[in-house]
Amino acid sequence: MSDENRMYELEYPSPEVGSDQADGPTMIIALQGYADAGHAIDGVSRHLRAALESATIASFSNDELIDYRSRRPAVTLEQDHLGEFTDLQLDIRVLRDANDKPFLLLSGPEPDFRWESFTQAVADLADKYRVGRTISLYASPMQVPHTRPMVVMAHGNSKDLVGDLVTWDARLTVPGAAALFIERELHKRGHNVGGFTAQVPHYLSQSPYPLATHQLLTAIQDATGLKFPLRSLEADIQRANQQLGQYMEANPEIMHLVHALEAQYDQELERYRQKHPDMRLPGEEAMPSGDELGAEFEAFLASIEDGTNAPEEPTSRGRGELNGPSSENIFPLGEDAGETDEDTDPGEDSGEGRRPE
Incomplete structure (x- = not known):
């Protein structure tokens, strides 16, 4: 059996991945377990799979790639017998957006083993299905307030993908990730590739934060022309903002921290806008x-x-208002562009989580 056949199994019969786009379908990479502050990456994959029609193209082998002892899938015991087992599913699916345009989604747990082979397999599949552009998603805990618009940072080799989004104003060294390996390999093969990083308030990074999911999806829409249903996320944002507002009212000492972060955010965003007058936030x-x-x-x-x-x-x-809830609601902010420290490592692993249904 070839190494490729052990790595993944293609669905048969293969679902249609045709696209009217001259340059091929978009591929979104949403791997959990690396940089997933606010459970934003898990939220993206769950939302897209639940909201849109999808069909599996390729399923990767858990036995080849996953360390079960480090992840230990949850098992439900129902009185005197075993019940539900959590399925660790790492696969590539073809989905259709709200306008029936096809795109690919690579989602599931980030592999624990064999990153080089996994990278080659994903890149080969991107070639096979003539992927036109690839966007990897990340979410980083940053020292920013939730009371300001969330910034999504962009990097990549294509101006069409990066556009006028905020980019890093510094040279950074971050921990490696399987998605970053895929970005590098696709770049070598001549693909248009980029990455979007949502800047999540560090004090909210361990809890599901639907605004981060919403802003990543909005950034993808702006860059690719895909159209996603976001109404349910907007409702989740309103509920989260309401809960957060109640918490702040009960803990006024937290507001002192938030006010300090607001002053820092405003100063840094103004500095960045002066240097990059065409910059925009997702939805602008x-x-x-x-x-x-x-x-x-x-x-x-x-x-x-x-x-x-x-x-x-x-x-x-x-520059209009962000898509989604009114700015009168509590809108999370983006990140402090250009300055990082030990607490603002964009590669910090915030663990896996679940977006509330």
Whole structure:
């Protein structure tokens, strides 16, 4: 039996992975267990699998890749017999977004063993299905307040993926991860590849934090044109904000910490915006260029001259509100761009968790 056949099993008959996109489908990598503050990565995979039609393409072998003693899947005992066993499922699925556009999702526990072979297998499958772009997802605990918009940091080899999102303003050394190995291999093979990292308030990193999941999915939508149903996440965010507000009211000493983090966040975000005036947060519309504004205004004047219907005044895109709940609610913030310390290691393993249903 070949090493590839031992690593994974292809579904037969294989589900259709066709795409109208000229450059092939997007692949999203959401591996649990590395950087998953706020259980955001687990939340992404669970939400997409629950909300969208999906079919398994390839199932990876747990016996080859997973250390059961380090993870110990939960087993339910029901009185006098064994009940439910938690399934550690590491696979690639094809899903269809809200507009019926196909994309791939690699999700499940990050492998404990054989990263090099796993990386080659994933890259081979990306070649097989002609993946056009790949986005790896991470969530890092940072010293930021929950009362400011959440920042999603971006890195990658493609301007189309990174766009105007916030990027690291410093050289960082972080612990390695299987997803980072895949990014490197796909880059070597000429694929467009990037990574998005949600900056989660460090004091909330051990609990499910649905806003981080929401903002990662919003960043993917902005970068790829995929469309995801997010209404249930917005409801989860409102509930989490309500609970957090009640907790803050009962613990005023926590607000002193939050106010200090707010001042630091505002200062750093202003510094970054001055240096990168085109930066945007997930859900914000990109600022139009001078040429775009000029062309739009010329079209407006021309419409007046020829008598066609025209808006009352030229319209232009600007930085709007984040998609999701009103900004009057408690909206988590993003990260302190560019400054890190031992407590803000973007590779810190926050463990695995479960997003509340």
